[in-house]
Amino acid sequence: MAERGGSEPRTRPFPFPGGQAPRTPRGPRARGAVPAWALALPPLAVLGLVFLYPLALVLRQSVSPDGGGFSLSAYGDVLAQAAFRDALVNTVLIAVGATLGAVVLGFALALVIAFVPFPGGKALSRFVDVFLSFPSFLITLALLFVYGTAGMANGLWTGATGAAHGPFDFLHTPWGVLLAEVTYFTPFVMRPLLAAFSQVETAQLEAAASLGATAPRIVRRVILPEALPSLAAGGSLVLVMCLNEFGIVLFTGAKGVTTLPTLVYGKAILDGDYTGACVVAVVNIALSVALYGLYRSITSLNGVRRARA
Amino acid sequence: MSGITFENVTVAYGRTVVLDALDLTVRPGEVMALLGPSGSGKTTALRAVAGFVQPASGRVLIGDRDVTALPPHRRGVGMVVQQYALFPHMRVDANVAFGLKARKAPRAGIAARVAEALEMTGMTAYARRYPRELSGGQQQRVAIARALAVRPDVLLLDEPLSALDARLRSGMLAELARLHRELPDVSMLYVTHDQVEALTLADRVAVMDSARLQDCGTPHDLYRRPRSEFTASFVGDANLLPVTVTEGGADFAGTRLDVPPAGDVAPGASATLCVRPHLLALGAGPNTLRGTLTELQWRGATHRLCVDVAGHRVKADVRELREAPPLGAEVALHFAGEDAVLLPTGVARG
Numbered sequence: 296m297a298e299r300g301g302s303e304p305r306t307r308p309f310p311f312p313g314g315q316a317p318r319t320p321r322g323p324r325a326r327g328a329v330p331a332w333a334l335a336l337p338p339l340a341v342l343g344l345v346f347l348y349p350l351a352l353v354l355r356q357s358v359s360p361d362g363g364g365f366s367l368s369a370y371g372d373v374l375a376q377a378a379f380r381d382a383l384v385n386t387v388l389i390a391v392g393a394t395l396g397a398v399v400l401g402f403a404l405a406l407v408i409a410f411v412p413f414p415g416g417k418a419l420s421r422f423v424d425v426f427l428s429f430p431s432f433l434i435t436l437a438l439l440f441v442y443g444t445a446g447m448a449n450g451l452w453t454g455a456t457g458a459a460h461g462p463f464d465f466l467h468t469p470w471g472v473l474l475a476e477v478t479y480f481t482p483f484v485m486r487p488l489l490a491a492f493s494q495v496e497t498a499q500l501e502a503a504a505s506l507g508a509t510a511p512r513i514v515r516r517v518i519l520p521e522a523l524p525s526l527a528a529g530g531s532l533v534l535v536m537c538l539n540e541f542g543i544v545l546f547t548g549a550k551g552v553t554t555l556p557t558l559v560y561g562k563a564i565l566d567g568d569y570t571g572a573c574v575v576a577v578v579n580i581a582l583s584v585a586l587y588g589l590y591r592s593i594t595s596l597n598g599v600r601r602a603r604a
Numbered sequence: 605m606s607g608i609t610f611e612n613v614t615v616a617y618g619r620t621v622v623l624d625a626l627d628l629t630v631r632p633g634e635v636m637a638l639l640g641p642s643g644s645g646k647t648t649a650l651r652a653v654a655g656f657v658q659p660a661s662g663r664v665l666i667g668d669r670d671v672t673a674l675p676p677h678r679r680g681v682g683m684v685v686q687q688y689a690l691f692p693h694m695r696v697d698a699n700v701a702f703g704l705k706a707r708k709a710p711r712a713g714i715a716a717r718v719a720e721a722l723e724m725t726g727m728t729a730y731a732r733r734y735p736r737e738l739s740g741g742q743q744q745r746v747a748i749a750r751a752l753a754v755r756p757d758v759l760l761l762d763e764p765l766s767a768l769d770a771r772l773r774s775g776m777l778a779e780l781a782r783l784h785r786e787l788p789d790v791s792m793l794y795v796t797h798d799q800v801e802a803l804t805l806a807d808r809v810a811v812m813d814s815a816r817l818q819d820c821g822t823p824h825d826l827y828r829r830p831r832s833e834f835t836a837s838f839v840g841d842a843n844l845l846p847v848t849v850t851e852g853g854a855d856f857a858g859t860r861l862d863v864p865p866a867g868d869v870a871p872g873a874s875a876t877l878c879v880r881p882h883l884l885a886l887g888a889g890p891n892t893l894r895g896t897l898t899e900l901q902w903r904g905a906t907h908r909l910c911v912d913v914a915g916h917r918v919k920a921d922v923r924e925l926r927e928a929p930p931l932g933a934e935v936a937l938h939f940a941g942e943d944a945v946l947l948p949t950g951v952a953r954g
């Protein structure tokens with residue numbers, strides 16, 4: 296049995312802004328040394344040039360449609376469109392749903408991989424890493440092979456019953472998008488969880504069991520609290536990625552489901568309406584930031600409560 | 605009030621047998637120390653009681669309940685391990701309350717039981733701390749309080765003091781002895797490879813080696829009357845001398861020694877004579893060994909002499925000498941016959 300030092304305080308690095316980064320007190324600077332802000336200039340300049348400047352262009356296009364003056368008329372136009380409101384609702388519902396699904400499924404799968412010994416568990420855990428590098432539309436393509444109108448599931452059904460159509464026809468509905476996104480994003484939740492689970496001492500689980508705790512209780516009272524920061528990290532990552540997912544929606548839902556990213560694509564590329572596209576893009580960005588902020592404030596509140604409790 | 609019974613318990617990992625047909629009974633209210641070198645199967649035996657290893661054969665009983673097939677959470681044992689295993693995200697009081705809540709103890713009584721357990725281990729003042737804010741010794745006290753809060757009949761301790769430094773260890777040893785007096789109904793199985801812990805704390809000591817139980821008895825018995833060479837050398841220090849058994853004594857390298865006969869070795873057979881170094885005295889006496897002094901160590905209160913007697917190294921611990929003999933001198937050592945034990949010859953072990 297591996298023994299990990301149980302006595303040292305365990306600090307978990309938190310990969311997201313808002314996490315507690317230890318601040319080193321700044322002593323008096325030696326004369327002649329380069330000031331810290333000067334060192335920060337080059338990366339900031341690059342960041343500004345390649346990231347913030349184009350973003351500013353998008354923002355400007357959205358508020359000054361004809362290249363001059365300031366007008367929110369484009370916002371009025373876009374916000375009044377039913378297509379936009381549908382896309383907005385779709386985006387939020389699918390992102391929240393997919394995040395919930397990925398968090399629940401990811402937690403369950405990571406639990407099994409980490410704590411239930413079975414042959415191939417290690418290989419499966421390594422496969423999760425590989426999966427993270429797959430492009431998202433690949434999953435959709437794979438799902439088409441299984442559940443598509445001419446896919447395996449329907450093929451089996453029509454083969455067995457002689458019916459003209461199979462029963463599986465949900466891939467082009469929001470449910471199809473949801474299924475694809477949950478499938479694709481679950482490993483993103485599992486990765487940080489598996490890392491966190493490997494930190495949980497076997498001795499703690501055994502102590503809990505001998506104290507009379509059943510397996511579900513051990514999961515709730517021992518494993519979950521210790522993995523919560525990692526679950527929050529994975530969940531917020533997936534939430535933001537879902538809000539901005541493009542490939543999966545395009546591949547599955549293109550016919551029936553529009554989300555903000557596909558609306559941007561449609562307006563800019565298909566309709567040539569750059570201003571409208573910029574407006575939707577700005578809304579999309581604002582939404583991501585807002586939802587992410589909300590999520591973080593909830594989880595950090597939780598953290599504070601746990602620390603006080 | 606219930607004890608622990610191992611009935612012919614065998615545990616194997618794959619082809620390797622790590623616990624070989626263990627038969628052992630811990631009586632109700634008794635402290636049994638499992639003593640043995642590393643890898644001898646002590647932890648395995650303890651985990652078989654807790655339910656974390658499944659015996660290939662045999663039964664484990666707690667009281668008269670056969671628990672062999674029960675999952676760990678239904679066995680009702682308390683467990684304390686070397687690395688504390690406290691829940692890091694819970695304060696001390698929540699750690700101690702964990703077992704009570706898991707066993708669905710009535711809510712109203714929980715606070716009182718937690719307070720009682722913390723009181724018993726002297727940790728009342730630390731109830732609101734997190735484990736990481738405690739020293740190693742304090743964490744181990746919390747772990748003990750957590751195990752005791754559920755009032756188990758059986759307490760399993762796996763080298764609970766090994767992670768502590770020597771001074772803290774002796775203090776905690778006294779604490780454990782006090783706890784045992786305060787809780788006369790709790791049977792304890794105490795795994796250790798430290799003979800001082802075993803001799804101080806245990807009512808009886810079971811000595812294990814290579815997956816087998818070698819010997820079991822009160823500390824005094826094991827020390828005074830070991831039944832095997834392994835026990836003799838593992839519990840305390842021992843001179844193990846090859847002898848030939850004679851009528852009413854033994855013959856060591858031509859010297860007749862007057863020692864009590866052993867039941868199972870017949871005259872003419874070879875045997876091993878065990879004499880503790882501190883029971884040898886300088887000078888001639890009833891059983892005298894003569895030889896050349898080869899080593900002399902001053903150990904403060906005592907001198908350790910190593911004497912070459914007919915090619916065998918005999919160790920003797922004597923009260924500090926005013927005038928120590930020089931190296932190479934001829935010296936005589938003697939011992940009282942009843943201080944020596946004849947053992948069946950086994951494979952000598954260092």
Ligand SMILES: Nc1ncnc2c1ncn2[C@@H]1O[C@H](COP(=O)(O)OP(=O)(O)OP(=O)(O)O)[C@@H](O)[C@H]1O
Pocket residue numbers: 296617622640641642643644645646647648649797
């Ligand atoms: N999970 C396991 N798989 C395979 N072998 C194991 C396993 N656990 C223990 N062993 C083996 O079983 C034997 C007995 O182990 P055990 O932990 O009971 O020894 P111990 O007497 O407690 O030793 P120590 O004093 O070092 O703790 C050892 O040889 C060990 O290598």
Ligand SMILES: [Mg+2]
Pocket residue numbers: 646647648762
């Ligand atoms: Mg051990």
